[in-house]
Structure formats: C-alpha cells, structure tokens
Amino acid sequence: MNTFGEHFTFTSFGESHGRAIGGVLDGVPAGLHIDLTLIQSELDRRAGRGKVKGERRKAKGEEVNGGVSPRALRETDEVEWLSGVMDGVTLGTPIAFIIRNSDARPEDYEWLRHSYRIGHADRVYQEKYGIRDHRGGGRASARETAARVVAGSIAKQILAEKNIHIEAKLVQVGEETNAERFDAYIAAIQQDGDSIGGIVECRITGMPIGVGEPIFDKLQAHLAFAMMSINACKGFEYGSGFEGVSKKGSEMYLSENTRLISGGIAGGISDSTPIVFRCVFKPTASNRKTLRREAAGRHDACVAVRAVPVVEAMAAMVLADWHDF
Amino acid sequence: MNTFGEHFTFTSFGESHGRAIGGVLDGVPAGLHIDLTLIQSELDRRAGRGKVKGERRKAKGEEVNGGVSPRALRETDEVEWLSGVMDGVTLGTPIAFIIRNSDARPEDYEWLRHSYRIGHADRVYQEKYGIRDHRGGGRASARETAARVVAGSIAKQILAEKNIHIEAKLVQVGEETNAERFDAYIAAIQQDGDSIGGIVECRITGMPIGVGEPIFDKLQAHLAFAMMSINACKGFEYGSGFEGVSKKGSEMYLSENTRLISGGIAGGISDSTPIVFRCVFKPTASNRKTLRREAAGRHDACVAVRAVPVVEAMAAMVLADWHDF
Amino acid sequence: MNTFGEHFTFTSFGESHGRAIGGVLDGVPAGLHIDLTLIQSELDRRAGRGKVKGERRKAKGEEVNGGVSPRALRETDEVEWLSGVMDGVTLGTPIAFIIRNSDARPEDYEWLRHSYRIGHADRVYQEKYGIRDHRGGGRASARETAARVVAGSIAKQILAEKNIHIEAKLVQVGEETNAERFDAYIAAIQQDGDSIGGIVECRITGMPIGVGEPIFDKLQAHLAFAMMSINACKGFEYGSGFEGVSKKGSEMYLSENTRLISGGIAGGISDSTPIVFRCVFKPTASNRKTLRREAAGRHDACVAVRAVPVVEAMAAMVLADWHDF
C-alpha cells in the first residue's frame, strides 16, 4: 500500500511520467501556520537546486552540478494545494497537494519498452503486476520522493513547534569522509559515466523522553522501516551500530561516551539525548557505464546526495506519527 | 502496542517475572498440522539448551555453556496451548499459548527496586509509565522473545509448506569471524565477567517473485522493522549493505555477483533469488564488570547467540504476514 | 481519519467550497479496464441529474426536480484522473482523482460566519478543531460523497467481474411506501419549504459463501459501519431487522422464508443468498422552515434520494476490501 503512518498519515500517488505526483496528509492538527516557502526550498534541495544549509551549491551545468541529473535541475516542482489549508492555516482536514510533471519525456524511455534494466525492479514489476509503466520506472522512480519531502516538511514544521529538530547530512561518499571533497569526487565519478555509494547521518535533537514502545513498536524499528523504504537504501544503524560488534560491554558502558552507544533510544524509547542514525545508499545502476548507453535516461552520480532531505522527511513523519507526546 | 503483523498477527504478553508469558496468533489458516516437538526444540535453541542445527552444544555448567545464563538453562519453557489447535491441527481460530515462569526469582532483582541499571531502559520506563516492574526488566527482558520463537516456529512451518526456508547463523563475534572459535571466545569473555557484540546473518531460500510493495511497504523495510524490534539489535543491512558505500556502480553491476548486491529484493519486492540480511547485536550491559556486582542477575556473554532463532522467528512472521502470495 | 478500508482503501479529501474534492484509491489490482462513462453516470445519479436505472427522472426546474438542490443540478462533477490509470487500464498503483468545485458560492454562506445552524455539526466542529470552514459545512457537506461515488463505482466494476451486483433503491419516504408516488410527495414537501426522511434498501446478489469473519469483523458489522458513516443515516438493519423483535423462533425458522431472516449472512459470514439491508435517513435540518430563511443555502427535500448511489458505493467498498475472496 502507499500510505505511511497511522495517526499522521501520508498517502503518496502518481507515476513519474504521468500527469502529476502528489499526496494526501491526514491527521495534521487544525490551526497550524504552514510556511509554504520553506516547503519549496526543501523541494529545491531534493532536486539539487540552490544552496540549502550549505550542503549543496549553485548548479552551473552537468559537469559541475554535483552529480545531479539535468531533469532534476530543470523541473520547478511547484506544489498545488488542493485542500486542508485556507490562507496558509491548516483546517484539520486532509491536506492534498499535487506537483505536475512538467518535464516528462517518455520518449527518453522508449527503448525500455521491451528491456529490463540491470539493477532495477523492471522485471519484478512485470511479474507482480502483469503490467508495467516502463517510462522512468513509474512509481519506483526517485521522483516519488518529492511528495515525501512536501509531507515531511510539514511534519518538520509541526515538530519544530515542539523544539524538535532533524538534520541529516552526507558523511561518506565512496571511501571519502572529508565533506569538503565530496563535490569534486562526485563530479569526477559523473564525468566518468559511473556512480558511487554514500552514507547519510541524521541527528534529532530536542526529543522528549518516552517516545516509542517497548516491544515491537520500538522507535528504532520505526526509523529503520522509514529509512529502508527509501530507494537505494541498503542498511540502517543507530548508536554504536555495526562498529559495536567488536566492542566489549566493559569498554562500551564504562566509558564517558554512553550517549553515542544508545543513539538516543533505550529499550525502544527515546531517552531525551540526541538520536543519531545512519543509512547507506548504494550506487545507482543507471549510469552510462552500466547501461552501456549514452542517452540512458538522466540520472545521479551519487543518489545519497539527494537522499538527504528525504531522510529528514521520513524521520519527521515517524516522529509526527507519535502524535500525542 | 504489543501486536506484530496485519494478517498473520502475533500479540505478545507477559512479564518475565510474573505468572506467565505467552501470545495469541491470529490469521493462521485452518487445517494446518503443527509439529509441537519442533516448536519445543526451537525454544530449547533460544534457551541455549541441546544441540540444534549444529550452532549450539551441550551445556555443562556456567563455565563452558557457551555464555548462556544459568536461568535459561534451568527453565523448561513448556508451552501450554489454550485454543486454536485441536489434535495438533489448526482450527482457523486464534491460537493462544502460555509458558509459565517456573524459575522466576524476584529476590535476585530486589536491589533494583531503587536503582536504574546502566545501559538498560529502567529510567525511560519509569518516566514513561510512572510505574515499573523492576523484576528482571518486566517486558523489556529478553524472556519475551520465547513467545516470539513459538509464534515464529508456526510461521516457519507454514512457509515450509511453500518450500520457503529461513536459516540464520552467527557470523561474527567481536572481531572473530571463524565460527569454530566462537565458543571458546565467548567462554573466555564470560569468565572475565564481560560481554561482547555479534552479527547474525539470515538467509531465506525458496521465495517466489513478487513479495513486497514498491513504495513504503518494501520487503526490506518490513524485515528491518522486525529485526530492529529485537532487544540489543543496533543495525540492519541486506545485500551489499554498508560495505556497498565504497563500491562504484560499474564495479557492482557488471560483476558476476549481482545476487549478492540485490540481497534477493529489487524495488522492494522479492526477486526469487535468496534473501540475505545481517543484524548486529551490541554486548549486553548486564555483566559483572559493568554492574560491578557478582550476583547481578543471570545474563549472557554474547546475546547474539540466543538471538539467532529470534531472527528466524521474526523473519518468518514478516513473510507469513504476506498471506496471499 | 479520512481513509476507508484496509486492502482496497479509499482516502477522501477536499472541502465542499474549496478548490476541489477528490480521493485516492489504493489496492486496486493492475490490468482492470475501467469504464469512465459509467462512473460519470453514477455521479450524475448522485447529483440528481439524468435518468439512471429508473429511479430518477429528468430535472425540469426546482419545482419538479424531485427535491434535488439547484447546486447539484448545475454542477458537472467532471472527474480529472491524476494517476493509476493509463489508457483506461489500471496500473496497480494508487488511483488519484479530483473534481473541481466549479459552482462554489461562498457568499451564500456568509451569514453563517457567526452562526451555528440547528441540526448541523457547526458547533462541535468549532469546539473540536478550534477552526471551522463555515462555507457549506466544509468536510461535513454531502458534497464529499461525490468522491465516495467515484471510488465505489470502481469497486462495483471490480465486483461485477466476479458477478456480484449491488442495487439500492428508495423504499419509503415519510410514511409513503408506494414508489410511484415518491416524486410527487417529495415535490410537495419541497414546495412547502420542508424536508422528510426516507429508507433505502440495498440488495447484493452473486455473493460467494465465506465473506466475513466470525467474531468482530462480521460482514454485517462492516456494512453497518459503512452505512452509518453516510451523512444523515440514523439506523441500519439487515435480514429480519427491527421487525424481528416481535417474532418467535418457531415462527421465524420453521417458515419458508428463512432467507429473509438471515439477510444473506450467517454468523458474520456471507451464506451465498442475497444480502438485504436497509438504512434510514433523517430529514435534513437545512430547509426554509427550519432555518427561517428564504435563501438559506441550497438543499434537498429528501436526502435519502441522493443517498441511494452512496449506499451502493459504500457497500461496494466494503466488499472490495475483502480482496482475496
């Protein structure tokens, strides 16, 4: 199904090369002022446009745009609000919005009508549904995440009113962990027609104690679910994560650094210290080298770059879903 | 809440030092023959008793029992079936079962009445609920996982009828990756009064194509949710996982080894190749060194050991929940 | 929340005097041919336009239009399909659609900005949400049911492929039970500036045996839920219904007429005989007499008339939600 959450729910719709993508947000309290400009800037950030929070830079052309696909840069991603908001204030009713697909170029994907791409879900879609929108991956396209970013931006604004802040950033690209070199590294990968993996770290501050449930609905379980639902995400860890395997208990708990270990969650429940988690994104299979085509659609050299605001959006929706804290 | 799944649902109940733990399984088809002996052997495996599938050995006492706590070894964990089964055949009605807590020793935990343990959820529980069953962690105790193993064992039997098999094993303990040395390594850690982390790998074979949904309800998202709901699990990865960060797309997709990358899932949907995922478990904080007490409850040197059947159980419940494939 | 169903889900959005109303249908199988003309004719039926299945007649003006409000007759209710359908065939992805509110006349409702109407939810909305879209009732308006009719029409088409047919009709208006006199009766009520109650009966044929669950999720419970969610519906009964109170068991079960008693459902589960249920609709409070205003918005003399296709739509969604029969 295409709905996320139980109390603050987001229903996503739209094919990447159809008329529009969009979503319906339900469970948003009435009377909230929504900053529409902020939402637009989040969308620009996802699209790889503009300079947002320092992690992205001016786009000047394919060579130096940080590995973001030209389609993303061209699209304006303008949100049309259909319901739930009157004069910038929420009504407590479902908020429906759409983003028209102005730059749909189905002809770029014509060659796919009778082919499956390596590393894509083309074949499983065909088998599962007996039908497949071969144009740009249909629902599987990363374009669907634009709707998540709109929804997540509203969730973030709700959380900000409670002084909860979510900030994600790229912490590794390939084997590179020096953020200053990410741009040059990715540009080189792209010029080579290749792609590369990346790790996004997300930090949530201002959490009250008590969010999460002790058994199945642990906070980390919901965060993992949300992150693993993002395209190309292959792993999730929080606190001590995979590195913790080689730690002894005595080492871990008797040090000063217990916050890092817990990752802000104890027994499935937020403990009021910052929540820290990381997600890994694989390199996209849609690059010139892999597909052995020059004009093989329009894709990113490092999908982790544009995943940053999506990680924030999904984390915000997880927290907004615990509506009564 | 204490229910897992939507169609094949498992509701867990019981405090670790109360009268009984147990569960209710709903959505189990009618007419299924259940092998009760198999369920009992899975429970023994979780308890660290007996020799099951080679990964566990005879328990001969605390020093050489592979780091399993004496309580686990003493308890018989006998399942009492209350409903849903008649003469070993399911009725299509809810299957309720209980396991009595024969070995509850609340006096071992008396010192905790006015203390919070390092690395445990004691404090967040007190804050969240205003009340806390200080005896052995109440619901947070790993004992709750015995009920999961019973439910998972039934799920595994349902899957086995469709030729789907799930097998998890310990692949790393501390920095040790040679399975033959795990026992000696863990025994040494325990004798030192310390604890250590571990990684469990799980492999699912016989999957049909088409299980999972393209957007939020990706198969990997449900698996991650299930694993992250297990106590002490700090991370989940599948296919290329975290190692994939340093891979280039050309390297990854043009090699022979694409199955490893996908981990058996494409676009959120099973692709019929084996599903492979890994979970990391941190060292328990409840060891003699950390707590600075000799008689500090009865705990495991490496919780990943007993997590193995729990990982299988949760994976089985995830798959059984997709009831109509 | 604004979502109905669990497997075949319908999410409704839109204020009656905002930009658009609409919905998202999820869980619709891929490859289904949808008859868009049929959906349009269902909408016309709900709007009181055209002659559909004989129960409605040509609208010739306010006096003789069967008590349907002029707004309903003016609006074209044209559906714009945003996603999920390509060349009239479903893609298996969410079907999103909107109906623009072309005839919104907020000025008609200006007098309501500082008033609560008798018999309406104006006051509870204000208390619950702290904000209220006073224009035409916002979400509470019967206009929202247009989106239900679109969704229900798709559900009916899915059911028709399984030879399940749903047909509702008006069986009582006031104390009148002769269908031929309904039009004249309602016209008289309207000319008098008053309103009147009505009963709609719905008959479902072609049901297989086995739809429904024995305990809580009884088929009749889901039908009752769906019907009671329609505006102005004050009661639901099936089979022998309220009349059955005065029947003796011997009388009821030893007669020839046991089908009528069961109403097509036994123990919560369809028994393959026709399902028959009835809903009662109260007179609307929005009439000239009650409001003591001549130009008091534009309302129906007997809301049960236009409830007929809504009853069918909701019944269809209940059945489509049991997706695997």
Added chain:
Amino acid sequence: MNTFGEHFTFTSFGESHGRAIGGVLDGVPAGLHIDLTLIQSELDRRAGRGKVKGERRKAKGEEVNGGVSPRALRETDEVEWLSGVMDGVTLGTPIAFIIRNSDARPEDYEWLRHSYRIGHADRVYQEKYGIRDHRGGGRASARETAARVVAGSIAKQILAEKNIHIEAKLVQVGEETNAERFDAYIAAIQQDGDSIGGIVECRITGMPIGVGEPIFDKLQAHLAFAMMSINACKGFEYGSGFEGVSKKGSEMYLSENTRLISGGIAGGISDSTPIVFRCVFKPTASNRKTLRREAAGRHDACVAVRAVPVVEAMAAMVLADWHDF
C-alpha cells in the same frame, strides 16, 4: 481477525468447548486500580446469575430463571489474570486473562458432528474453513462474549474515572414494552420451548464534546460496528432512528426535543448530550421447537437478556479506543 480497536485493543481467543476462553487487552494506561470484584459481578450478570442493577433476579431453576440456560447458571466464569496487573494495579503492559471452560460437555453436541443447525453458521463455517469445531459452535458461541465482558468492564472503569457512564437495559421483548412483565413473558416462552426477540437500549452520559471523526470514523459508525458484531444483533439505530423516517424537518428540529433526534452525536462527533442508541436481537434458532429435540444443547429463550452487559462492554471499548480525549 479477532482484535477489536486500534489504541485500546482487545484480542479475543478460545473455543467454547476447548480448554479456556480469554483475551488480551492492550493500550491500558499504567497505574490504574482495577476492581476485580466488579468484573466478576459483570460476568455473573452476563451469565444470568445474581441480582445486578435490578434487571436480573435470583435463579431458582430452569422454569423460573428468566430464560437463562442451565449451563450459564452452573458456570462460575472465574477469571485468571496472567499479566499486566500487579497487586490490582495495571502495569501499562498487555493484560492477558483466561476463563477455564469448567462445564464443557461436548457429548451434548455429539449429534451435531454430521448435522448443520437451522439458523446457525455451521454450514458457512464448514465451507469457509474446511474444518469446524461442531461442539457448541466453537467461536460462534455466545460464550465468547464472556471475554468481551471482562475487557469491557475494564474499559468502563477507565471511563468512569472520566465520569462517563454507560447503562444498557432491555426495553422490549416481543411486543411487550412493560419491563415489569418481561420475566413472566420470557418464562412462558421458555416453557413453551420457544424463543423471542428483544431490543436493548443503551445510554451514555458524561461524554465530552468532540469524540468522533467527521467522515468515515463517525462515532455512530463505530458504535454500529461494535453492536453488529454481537451475536444475533440484526439492527442498530441512534437518536431518531427508524421512527424518524416519517418525520418532517420542521417537526423534528423546531420541537423541544432535539436531543432525542441527535442521539448525542452531531456530524459524527459527540455533542456532550447523552448518547442514546438501540439494538435489536433476533430470537435464537436453538430452541426445542425449532430443533425438534428435547436435549438440544442448553439455550436462552431471549438472548437479548444476556446481551445487555455485552452491549455495555462493546460501547465501553469503542469509547476507550478514543484514548486521547
């Protein structure tokens, strides 16, 4: 499925002639004192024992026990608490309980092994599940409602702390509406080996304004769902109900009596006036006349009598499920 509610959830299990029936209540806040004696008296009331709130009288034998079956009178229905409660105080964890089936007499039902009873779900069960516990109806038996009464009694205690009170009573038996004559009337029906229908009215006082949702999750929809899930219930109405069909708007809303019309709910949301609804129960098919057997199990002459506490229990669970009002 066998779970009711989403936040305050009740999972029911157990066959009427198996080892035990029982349930799990989840979402009950921590720190609540539970009056176990009160729960026991509610169970006695459902069983037709004792004098509770005046509507039942001393049982003196089959002839004069108000039409309650001898099995009901013999059974003690003692609740065994398995988890979630410590020293009479809730822990915030799932509350599991069982009631042993001390009086199971499967031999009484032996004749049913190869027969379907008129007016029962025997046949649809066989078709749906391919297996059937012929002994006393298995899950379909009214005995399952004992578990509902336990859960509902806890819900009522939670509501009572918010000054919300629920009281149901029998208001009609056959055509008799004089409560003083009910006992004699039912006794006569029973002596004749027959059965009769009845209507239960339920009144909820102390409701705050604002409980319920405007579109699908209307409060009346949830109440209807809950009532229609009770065995033998054939109809639900609230406020003006079915009688309202013959009312004109002017008559209804300009009278003094608007509270009766609304039934305490406006636009799906509680309006703070008393909620009043009614349910009709058909005569049971299991009487001597219908079955043409003398020793045909042990059944009630008017099931509506024992439905009274079940109606209260279900209403309480509906309201407790709106946990955050």
